[in-house]
Amino acid sequence: MQVIGLCRFSYPAEGGFQVEHGSIEERMAYLYAAPRMEERLRHFECVCLPGLRAQTDPDFTFLILVGDAMPARWRDRLESLLDGFPQARIVARQPGPHRQVCQEVLNAARDTDRPCLQFRHDDDDAVAVDFVARLRKAAIDCAPLLRDHRLVGLDWNRGFIARPDERGLCAEETVTPYWGVAQALAVQPGVAQTILNFAHDRINRFMPTVTFTDRAMYVRGHNDHNDSRQKRHVKPVELPRLDPEGEALFRDLFAIDADHVRRIFGAG
Template identity: 55%
Template sequence: MIDSKDMQVIGLCRFSYPALGGFQVEHDTIEDRIAFLYQEDRLEERFQLMETVALPCLKAQTDQNFEMILLIGDTLTKRHVERLHDLTTDIPQITIVAHPPEPHRPLMKKLLNGARKDPKAPCLQFRHDDDDAISVDFFERLRAAAEDVAPLLPQHRTVAFDWNRGYIAEMSSAGIAAADTVRNLYVASLGMYVRGGCDLTIMNFRHGIMNQFMPTLSFTDTPMWVRTHNGYNDSRQKKVKPVPVTPLTGEEAAQFKSRFAIDADQVRTVFA
């Protein structure tokens, strides 16, 4: 019987990494992509979102037994690299890794497989976007879900776990505006079991269609993620239908702080 408490939990987050491929918005050359990703106003927004949204929820996890690779480009300027190290210094689970531009999926798979302490043992994997938040009990719930379906796991190379209730949110100097929603197979709060001896990773699959390749369990009982809409969402650079959001009520602001470690006062200060 598989014991989820012993499973290694490994994740990957890309911070403005100039991959070859992997973006919905295309660029003619890798130089054009780097210039786009490293625009000062874009990077400032990414840092603001990392500081207020993507990192606090990791620091506050009820289960601290996880590891995350934070991937950056090897040409990211020194002051930005130092700023990133400063923001993550109190989250020892994060390892910052710098790489030159490489084909997107092969590199992501190599990094995740390289992080496995024992490739013959099963593990749990996740992805984390630098502008999204997961609930503070995500890893606790991921392990519990794997435990609940333990007899199912050895029969499959991979199994997905999808918490599909959350918030679309916009951050600004005015605070937080959001809309609660249910969306299947978002990146945030999506986990995957990988059988021992299998070299598939969560980055082998487009997140939105993972259920076409493996058994997928969905949970809708409580909000588990915050996805921010901002000036540089890759998936929203093309014409898409806007999502109407409204300022958080006092009760919702309290929930954002307790469920996601997102502090509305900090958001107002950082985005001012």
């Protein structure tokens, strides 16, 4: 079964952000500001990419949606981080309606005559190194459900919230359903709707869903440039620092190397 992931990397969509801007130009100025982009690239390198590169089942496609006006300095940095990752492909699009553009990009990458497993992925989040393998197994285990419904949600709700910094990683385990990371959609052949057509925390209103809680499957990144943290009155989250045992767990489960984090985030 075809597996496709989609990551929106600072794509200046119309809609799709919790914090609104007065114009597309204002949104692009915010998205491409140097402090923000430096942070997004650090998280992408240290948190997002390692687990995807290390998937035990490498048969998947990972699409990175960017704006066609992304400054060359950032586009070049992004491309360099994807070197040696054959499953990844950058897709550049003009600004447009968020759900429509994401739907077009996902459907252009799939064989619509075949069923498809789709997952959304933020540039500061991570999935376990066996996420794709477990996703395929879930589809097999739930075959009668997938056969009888156009769309079925698959959600792994146990994971970690984590903040990387120059000293390593602060993290805490959490069980949070429908958080949008380690979440997938099984789509029948010929169905045009995609995982980005639905708010991640509301998919159970529109389709049957199956949740898995047996083991940590994700890392939800926590940083100052999270879209959800740009509003007023957002309280800080205090996270304990990982000890050597916790760092080893992150290496084993997510291929996130705390020494690599320290090097990248300590470089200024």
